Structure formats: C-alpha cells, structure tokens
Amino acid sequence: MQERVPPLLISVLCIGIAILYLPILVLIAYSFNASALVSVWGGFSTSWYAQLLHNDQILDAAWLSLKIGVVVSTGSVILGTLAAISLVRFRLFRGRLLLTGMVNAPLVMPEIITGITQLLLFVSMLNLFGWPHRGFTTIVIAHIAFCTAYVTITVQSRLQGADRSLEEAAMDLGSGPVRAFLDTTLPGIAPALASSWLLSFTLSLDDLVISSFVSGPGASTLPMVIFSKVKLGVSPDVNALASLIICLVGACILLAGYLMRRADQQRLADAQMAEQNT
Amino acid sequence: MIGGSVTSAGTESRDAHGRNWLKPHGKWLIILPPMLFLLLFFLIPFAFALTISFADTAVRVPPFTDILSITPDWHIHVTLNLGNFKYLFTDEVYGLSYLYSIKTAFFSTLICLGLGYPMAYAIARTSKSTQSVLLLIIILPFWTSFLLRVYALEGIIRETGLLNSALLWLGVIDHPLQIMRTTLAVYLGIIYSYLPFMVLPLFATLEKLDHSLLEAAADLGSPPWRTFVDVTLPLSMPGVIAGSMLVFIPAIGEFVIPTLLGGPDNLMIGRVLWDEFFGNRDWPVASAVAIVFLVLLVGPIAVYQHYSTKQMES
Numbered sequence: 001m002q003e004r005v006p007p008l009l010i011s012v013l014c015i016g017i018a019i020l021y022l023p024i025l026v027l028i029a030y031s032f033n034a035s036a037l038v039s040v041w042g043g044f045s046t047s048w049y050a051q052l053l054h055n056d057q058i059l060d061a062a063w064l065s066l067k068i069g070v071v072v073s074t075g076s077v078i079l080g081t082l083a084a085i086s087l088v089r090f091r092l093f094r095g096r097l098l099l100t101g102m103v104n105a106p107l108v109m110p111e112i113i114t115g116i117t118q119l120l121l122f123v124s125m126l127n128l129f130g131w132p133h134r135g136f137t138t139i140v141i142a143h144i145a146f147c148t149a150y151v152t153i154t155v156q157s158r159l160q161g162a163d164r165s166l167e168e169a170a171m172d173l174g175s176g177p178v179r180a181f182l183d184t185t186l187p188g189i190a191p192a193l194a195s196s197w198l199l200s201f202t203l204s205l206d207d208l209v210i211s212s213f214v215s216g217p218g219a220s221t222l223p224m225v226i227f228s229k230v231k232l233g234v235s236p237d238v239n240a241l242a243s244l245i246i247c248l249v250g251a252c253i254l255l256a257g258y259l260m261r262r263a264d265q266q267r268l269a270d271a272q273m274a275e276q277n278t
Numbered sequence: 279m280i281g282g283s284v285t286s287a288g289t290e291s292r293d294a295h296g297r298n299w300l301k302p303h304g305k306w307l308i309i310l311p312p313m314l315f316l317l318l319f320f321l322i323p324f325a326f327a328l329t330i331s332f333a334d335t336a337v338r339v340p341p342f343t344d345i346l347s348i349t350p351d352w353h354i355h356v357t358l359n360l361g362n363f364k365y366l367f368t369d370e371v372y373g374l375s376y377l378y379s380i381k382t383a384f385f386s387t388l389i390c391l392g393l394g395y396p397m398a399y400a401i402a403r404t405s406k407s408t409q410s411v412l413l414l415i416i417i418l419p420f421w422t423s424f425l426l427r428v429y430a431l432e433g434i435i436r437e438t439g440l441l442n443s444a445l446l447w448l449g450v451i452d453h454p455l456q457i458m459r460t461t462l463a464v465y466l467g468i469i470y471s472y473l474p475f476m477v478l479p480l481f482a483t484l485e486k487l488d489h490s491l492l493e494a495a496a497d498l499g500s501p502p503w504r505t506f507v508d509v510t511l512p513l514s515m516p517g518v519i520a521g522s523m524l525v526f527i528p529a530i531g532e533f534v535i536p537t538l539l540g541g542p543d544n545l546m547i548g549r550v551l552w553d554e555f556f557g558n559r560d561w562p563v564a565s566a567v568a569i570v571f572l573v574l575l576v577g578p579i580a581v582y583q584h585y586s587t588k589q590m591e592s
Contacts, residue, residue: 009400016397020419023430039438083312102316110531112548116568117323123340145319206423242426253421
C-alpha cells in the first residue's frame, strides 16, 4: 500500500518542519553567544547560563513552577484516570454528557476566558469562606482543571483498547473488581499514566495566561517572569533560560512518547505470543 | 463491593460487559471526584463571571459591587447593572476588536490548512516507522510553550533578526523589512504557533483513509486531482473541521501573540480583555467582554465537539 510520495508534498512537509524548528534552533544557538548584543555573534560562551544561577528572581520563579508542576501533574493524573475509567467503564450514568463536555471543553476554550472565570470564582470564594488565597493554591487548582482534560483523553484511548479478559479471569478466580482492575488492567495502562504525568507537567510549566490571572502578589511562575522580561525585547539571558526550558520540556515529551511506544510494542508482542500459543 | 460472591461477580461482569462492573455505590466513588472538581473549578466559574458582568465597579476588594444584598430585616435585593453590556455595544473598540479577532483567526486558519493539509497527507503516505518519527517532530512543538516559541520567532523576524540579515546578505533588499509590530507578524505568529494543531487531527483522518478507494478511482480512469477532490477531500472532512476549529477557536482569544509581535492597532479581543482587567481594573466590564466572547464561541465549540467525537468513534 506504500507508494511514492509526490516530491511537491515532501517539499511542503520539509518547509513546514523548517518553519516549526528554525526559530527554536536559532534561539538555542544565540543563547551561547558571548556578545551582549543579541544580533552580533561574539563567540561561544556559556556565561548567560552561569548568570541565571545568580538571578534570585528567576531561581525563585523556577522553584515555584517546579513545585506547582509536580503537584498539578500528580493531581491531574489521579482525577483524569478516574474520569477516563468513568467514561469507558460506565456506559450510562447521570451526568455522563456533562463529564464528557467538561473534559473536552478545556482543550479548545481560550485560556484567557478560563483564567478570568476561575479568578472570579477564587475571589468570590475568598470573600465568602476566607479561602483560597491567591498564589500557589489557586494556580495549582486552575492548572489541574485543564491538565485533567489531557490526561482523561490519553488514558481513555488506552482503556478502550485494553483487553479485559485478564481482568475477568482474575475476577473468576475470586478477586473483587477493584483488586482485579489494580492487578491486571492498571499495569497495562501504567505507561499511559506516566506519559500523561509528564505531559501535564510540561503544560503546567508552560502556562502563562491562566497563571497570570489566578496568581496573587508574590507568586510569580517562571513564564510570568519571562513574559515581563520578553515584553522589553530579545535579551541573551532570556535566550539561555528559554533554551533550558525548551530542552526540559522536549525531554519530557520524548520520554512520554518513548513510554507509550514501548507499551504499544509490548502489547503487539503479547498479542503475537497469544496467537502462536493457540 | 470487594470480595462478594465469586460467581456472581464473574458472571455479572461477563454478561453485561462493563455495564455492571462495579456496584452502584462503588461507581460513584470513581465518577464523583473528577466530576465535582471540574464542576466547581471549570463550569461554576462561568456562572460567577456571568453574575459579576452585571455588577458595577467599586473601589474596594474585590473591585465590584454585590449583586445580592440582604438588608437587616431580611429582604434580599438583587441589583442588576446592564450598563456593562450596553457599554460594549456603544463603545466601538469592543465590536471592532471582536471582528478583527475573528478575521485574523479565520485567515490564519485558512493558511494553516493550506500548509498543514499537504504536510499531514505526506506523513500519512510514508511508512509506519517514518510516520512515528515525523509525528514526534510535529508533536514536540505542539507541547512546547507558546510564550517561548513566540519569543523565538521574534529572534527571526526582528529588524536585526535572521530573516533580515539573510535577505540583506543575499542582496534581495537594501533596507531591513519592518515585520515586528505589524499585522504580518501577528499572522506569522499564529501560523507558526498553531500549525501542529492543524496537522495532527488531519493526519489522524488521512491515515485511516481506505487506499482501495483511491486505487479504484485510479483504475476507473480518474486523474489524481479528481480522485483527491472526489474521494480524499470529502473523506478527510472530519479532520479538516477538527483541525480548523483547534486553530480557529484559541486563535480568536490569542493574547500573547498580538501583545508580543503585534503593533498598537492589532487589537485582538484577548488583548482588550487583558487590558480591561489588569490595566483599567474594570472587572465587571472584563467579565461582560468574556461572556459575550463565550457566547460567540458556543457555535464553533459545538461543531468541534461534534466532529471530534465522530472521529474518536470511528
């Protein structure tokens, strides 16, 4: 079924990929520029990276973003997995349509709307109950709300493809449904859980708009600090910081992709084994 | 729930095939946590925004008046202020920026489609192993921060950036082109940022395309372009629509791109909303802008939901 791909298509594909990658590669190259002038190449240097280590504002923001990222991705993997189980295993329940809508809507909802509505909720809650104060807590809650959507969709597709015969066998052998699920199906979807953890982490680490709305005084995440610097134009220390973040995010995505791919291959191999044995 | 009668648990699950997997109470333990969380922190906030859009600004914390007030003798007063919405329709900045955002998002979506379709088509026709590498290449920027990618683009299109340096060096131009702070920069930014959102859903439908249909068309003497128009394009429509909505909807609300790359006249609604909120600190008007914006989005979001569930089911 494989035929030659027309050269015109190949060239459009190459142009598209070049458009996607050229700016990032140039950015990384210039982060090693010794010159303080961003447009003149002054030789190779890592001094901008070294300077980052002495910038307290950036270090504080980075630490805050990492803490938020870890809590957010753990929370969203738990909630997203429960939502995925609900949607795949329980065909009919009250509010199924509502849950489907709430899981899909954050993927297309402009961040600026989500951000403003969540802030108004938090402010009103603070007024009524004295909780939550704007900062770490509100950013975490807001991020979990949209990361859960991504986790649910990833885990949902895995659960739909999961073979339930093992789980049923475990139940025939006397395991309760929860135990059977934890022993048989959960290990099967574990790579999907790990990769959605990594994806949520990168989403949380990257978010600017929602964080800016729901954050309070004194809690600036890394993207918020970068945004305030970037508004002033291109500068070499931001180049270095941006390169670091892009590499970290890239590593997370590659690892997530690798985990999913390995799980696919494992499943394919298992299926072949099963076929040979019968 | 756990450890009940062995046979009943076994047969129950097999017969109903998932319908009675857990007994009713256990089921709600799983459904409720995500349901309540999303209700409280995603859906209910819209109700708050709607309420506050009827409030008035006030010099206090939070900076708006109460809609509901209870007098000492337990009378409840509801004060609805329609002024914010009236203001939106009388001050033409809002109408113009809504229209401008829709126009910008529409043309960017078309360009993304024109560029993304051939890309997705090319990827779908390569071998499985090449496919996964190419997909990874497309997905990587999909997950990378918008802010950082827009910043990286600035490095290319700046007056002293790579593009101008290259063109000057080649002798194509003798003055650097002014791209930053223009409408062109906003378009470039949106296309660059959202291209992966177009390619991925398109690839998902094109990959599933039945090749025997294409061969049948070719056997019957249909030229390739005819086959494309009559067979490939109609069959890939769900992907075209899902991809277009994934670009169009967030692009309308884009804030980072017009702020960092655009000039003062690239007033997109996201930017107006941001300024109203952080600059003027007029939360009720900002809420009203958000509510009107949301109403405009209901149509496109419904179309997207329809086609993406269709795609998931097939």
